[in-house]
Amino acid sequence: MVNLVIKDIAGQTYELTGRSSAPRASAAKRYSGDAYSIFRFVATLPLASDQWVQILKSTQHYLPNFDSSNPAEVRQAVAQAIMRGDLTLYQLPSLNISHGIKGKKGFGLSIIKGPNPHSATELTPEAIRSTDAAQQLLNDLGISTQAFLGYLTNENIFNGEQKKNPLSEALQLLASGELLAYKIPLPSKTPPAKAVEYVAAASADKPVPLAPESSAKPEQPKKTPSTLDARKGEPPKSLDDAEARLGSMKQEITDNGYKPKYSDEELLQQAQSGEVANERYHVRFMEAGHQWDRADSVKDENNLTGKLGREFSGETGTGPRYWSTTFDQIEDADSDPQLICQKLGIDYAPGTKYTMAIIDTEQAKPLTGCECVAATFNNISEFSNRELPAEFPKEFTDQVMTADYQAAYKKHYESARAENYLDSDWSTNKEDFAAYLSTTDLSEKEKKTMIKRMDMHRQIGSNQHYLGNGVTKDEIELSPNKFGAVETHNFERKPANLQALKDKGAIKVIYL
Amino acid sequence: MSISKSPYFLPPALPEITRHDLLPSGCYEIAYLKDNTCSTHWYFINNNGFLSILNVASRTLNDGSHFYRCSNDDFPLEFLTWFPEVLTEFQKSPAEGGLHAGAMTTPDINVGGEMLCLQRAMGVDQDRGGYIVRNRCRCKKGYDPEVDFEPHDVCWASRFLYDGGLLNMIKDLGQKLVEGKI
Numbered sequence: 001m002v003n004l005v006i007k008d009i010a011g012q013t014y015e016l017t018g019r020s021s022a023p024r025a026s027a028a029k030r031y032s033g034d035a036y037s038i039f040r041f042v043a044t045l046p047l048a049s050d051q052w053v054q055i056l057k058s059t060q061h062y063l064p065n066f067d068s069s070n071p072a073e074v075r076q077a078v079a080q081a082i083m084r085g086d087l088t089l090y091q092l093p094s095l096n097i098s099h100g101i102k103g104k105k106g107f108g109l110s111i112i113k114g115p116n117p118h119s120a121t122e123l124t125p126e127a128i129r130s131t132d133a134a135q136q137l138l139n140d141l142g143i144s145t146q147a148f149l150g151y152l153t154n155e156n157i158f159n160g161e162q163k164k165n166p167l168s169e170a171l172q173l174l175a176s177g178e179l180l181a182y183k184i185p186l187p188s189k190t191p192p193a194k195a196v197e198y199v200a201a202a203s204a205d206k207p208v209p210l211a212p213e214s215s216a217k218p219e220q221p222k223k224t225p226s227t228l229d230a231r232k233g234e235p236p237k238s239l240d241d242a243e244a245r246l247g248s249m250k251q252e253i254t255d256n257g258y259k260p261k262y263s264d265e266e267l268l269q270q271a272q273s274g275e276v277a278n279e280r281y282h283v284r285f286m287e288a289g290h291q292w293d294r295a296d297s298v299k300d301e302n303n304l305t306g307k308l309g310r311e312f313s314g315e316t317g318t319g320p321r322y323w324s325t326t327f328d329q330i331e332d333a334d335s336d337p338q339l340i341c342q343k344l345g346i347d348y349a350p351g352t353k354y355t356m357a358i359i360d361t362e363q364a365k366p367l368t369g370c371e372c373v374a375a376t377f378n379n380i381s382e383f384s385n386r387e388l389p390a391e392f393p394k395e396f397t398d399q400v401m402t403a404d405y406q407a408a409y410k411k412h413y414e415s416a417r418a419e420n421y422l423d424s425d426w427s428t429n430k431e432d433f434a435a436y437l438s439t440t441d442l443s444e445k446e447k448k449t450m451i452k453r454m455d456m457h458r459q460i461g462s463n464q465h466y467l468g469n470g471v472t473k474d475e476i477e478l479s480p481n482k483f484g485a486v487e488t489h490n491f492e493r494k495p496a497n498l499q500a501l502k503d504k505g506a507i508k509v510i511y512l
Numbered sequence: 513m514s515i516s517k518s519p520y521f522l523p524p525a526l527p528e529i530t531r532h533d534l535l536p537s538g539c540y541e542i543a544y545l546k547d548n549t550c551s552t553h554w555y556f557i558n559n560n561g562f563l564s565i566l567n568v569a570s571r572t573l574n575d576g577s578h579f580y581r582c583s584n585d586d587f588p589l590e591f592l593t594w595f596p597e598v599l600t601e602f603q604k605s606p607a608e609g610g611l612h613a614g615a616m617t618t619p620d621i622n623v624g625g626e627m628l629c630l631q632r633a634m635g636v637d638q639d640r641g642g643y644i645v646r647n648r649c650r651c652k653k654g655y656d657p658e659v660d661f662e663p664h665d666v667c668w669a670s671r672f673l674y675d676g677g678l679l680n681m682i683k684d685l686g687q688k689l690v691e692g693k694i
Contacts, residue, residue, distance in 0.1 A: 432581065491634060
């Protein structure tokens, strides 16, 4: 098994070894995690499925049966190999000035553990044969003793606090090669050194044909121009294209920072028009646990016995709510679950695993019987008038689907709950609510309207927290927007089964 | 609000049941189940050859007083055999020959001489969803069938139906009805 150096999209380098190989670099730190986090991590590495398959075969260890054309199965096999120890991933330290100490004359120092040098750089460590030479290097770069020792402590490679003569000992480590110092050009004067991509760590090892080696020219930190405007209203060509566009959004955010795709004004207009609901590609965002049926003991990523549902809490309520939007609305949040939660105004739970289902509604609609509606007063009213005309005619929705009436409903609902006439914060028991209303000064007609409003709550889902503007609250710190995305409500006669939709090519499930 | 008149001829009202433990003449309990998604108790009563479904609350209010409420919604006994079948049909997708996408109700269906419909309820059980049956031939107490008709209805969460045992219980009762045991 060859030692491979892999650079991820953010520029972080890793060394991959087989069971019998040690990492080439002394500074390499073993990557560890549970099976799921390793699977997710493997998915972020820029290796194609066939490259992973070559690597797995080169381990010459037992390989489970998996479909080599299925990227998820291949990544799962890689994760299993890492869990078994047939493969080991090591993170390599970054040789750049953000992990170094700035000096004078356009250079800084990056110091790592030795004696074996960094395995993914063309830079060579400074040749230091004595403590005097080490001190001379610091003097030449204008690095003070205090800054030098502080840097070593911060990097967790030498702690001089309990030492009698910490500077002397640290210089001795440099002289002996236990620490290696790399001179790093400061970016303002000299471009950074090229990093190796997907190349074998040593020429003596058997090469595996991976991506071609990049050119020898120094790599410039380039920013790509923003693609956000070009993405507006431009639907993906397919589910695969949608997934690829989410992937490329990560680079967009890296280069240009997070910017909302649409302004507040545009979002409100889109919500009011209701046209968003007619877009072909929709997205549902949920906690990963919903992909499995409650009775299903096989909690495997490829097992989709669950339904399109989720549990979240946010401004419009707590507990499981049916939340969704369109791909066009969510694309600018990349596939970052925290960013997506903030964009949707829902609570983000660190450590929780999330799943995004991209839905091709042209394929899915006949299978699910789902109708999607932008969550504004007008759009919800029109849907109710059309589908349940006997229960919720226009005269009724015109009266209750307003901000003022919503505030009144919320007030009475919360009073009923506070007095325990309603047995929970999500009760829709009309009889209990009627018992509470009988204690109020409302007229009989007002009481009946209020009871019918609860009937609409239980049937349509527009609860006491419903806002009616059709947009979510944007909680992204750097966003100039107040609103995150146009929210859509889905009406279907039974929850859609994920596996059935996947089998028909109607959804793409992405693990975040 | 506009006038809403009863759409169908209304049969004579059944005896009202105000307490589950004090049933009027001609009534007897055929089944009981506690809701697994909320605090409601459900009693199925043979009410003089019809089905009264009692929705009962019994708990302490925050002012310390006891709150007891017993509401009855009435249906023909044939509800017991009809409901499991219509639920299966209603859940079918358009691709399976079911109703159109977004349809929230069946048409009104003659069941035992009364007009019932099955509807989807998206907002029950924390938006997990459930189902409503409305009887458009029975008007709620306190409503005038000539002015503000309000049908009898029951609403159950899917989790109560499937995980809480309600659907199986109704199927069992339906079987007993067919066998003449109710």
